[in-house]
Amino acid sequence: MRLFIGIDFPDYVTRHLSQLRGSLTYVRWYDPGTYHLTLNFIGEINDYDLLNDLDLTLEKISPPSFNLTIDKVNLFQTASNTQILWAGIHPSESLVHLRKKVKQILRQLEIKTQKQKFVPHITLGKGSYLPQEHIKQWLKHYNLLKIPDIEITHFSLFSSYPGKEQPNYIIEKNYPLSFQT
Numbered sequence: 001m002r003l004f005i006g007i008d009f010p011d012y013v014t015r016h017l018s019q020l021r022g023s024l025t026y027v028r029w030y031d032p033g034t035y036h037l038t039l040n041f042i043g044e045i046n047d048y049d050l051l052n053d054l055d056l057t058l059e060k061i062s063p064p065s066f067n068l069t070i071d072k073v074n075l076f077q078t079a080s081n082t083q084i085l086w087a088g089i090h091p092s093e094s095l096v097h098l099r100k101k102v103k104q105i106l107r108q109l110e111i112k113t114q115k116q117k118f119v120p121h122i123t124l125g126k127g128s129y130l131p132q133e134h135i136k137q138w139l140k141h142y143n144l145l146k147i148p149d150i151e152i153t154h155f156s157l158f159s160s161y162p163g164k165e166q167p168n169y170i171i172e173k174n175y176p177l178s179f180q181t
Contacts, residue, residue: 001051002160003042005058005102007152008171009035009122013070016147017087020073020124024138027085029125030166037068037089037120039099039155040106040113053109058157058175061101065177066094067149070122073142075135083130085138087145089120098155098177153177 014032021029045051072088089095099118106113154174161168 001046002044003172004158004160005039005042005155006158007037007039007068007155009037009150013147013150017070017122017124020087020142020145023142024085024125024127024130024134026130026134027125027127028165030123034166034169035122035124036156036158036169037122039102042106042111042113045111050109050111054105054111055157055173057105057109058102058173061105062176062178063094063098063101065151065153065179066092066098068092068095068120068152069149070145070147073124073139073145074121075139080128082126082128083135084126085124086121087124089122091118091120095120095152102155153179 014035017035018032021032045054069090069092070087071090074086074088076084076086078084096118103113154176156174157172159170159172161170
């Protein structure tokens with residue numbers, strides 16, 4: 001099973017972000033049901049005991065709930081000339097703290113993860129060889145994207161399956177965060 005740990009979003013966030021779909025031609029826009037924030041990509045795990053240990057260990061962490069802010073759009077350019085359009089999430093202390101806790105657990109369980117700089121984002125769509133002038137206009141038009149703060153009350157263990165146009169994600173389990181007083 002191909003796994004990652006992330007955060008899913010309430011409907012009002014996915015509805016807001018889905019309004020960007022179609023705003024740029026030549027882009028394969030992702031279904032709003034796929035919108036999430038990846039904390040750590042794990043990869044293939046088929047060892048039932050390791051999955052059980054992962055689940056039990058994730059249940060034990062419970063940092064306080066927190067708010068996230070989506071505050072921009074941008075794109076990644078891959079070596080193969082694919083442009084990935086995304087909505088950026090402000091990397092709050094609470095978000096970074098949760099990610100560190102998750103990374104500690106993965107290290108404890110000797111689950112290897114990719115070493116990448118953490119750029120919190122939601123992938124919206126992708127395309128190849130997109131006209132640069134159109135990209136610049138799109139970024140300029142939507143760069144002031146602002147969505148009301150999002151209260152994060154849990155994180156999730158997701159499984160990922162390839163799809164024809166985009167991957168399919170299933171939330172295998174949610175792990176609640178503690179409520180702030």
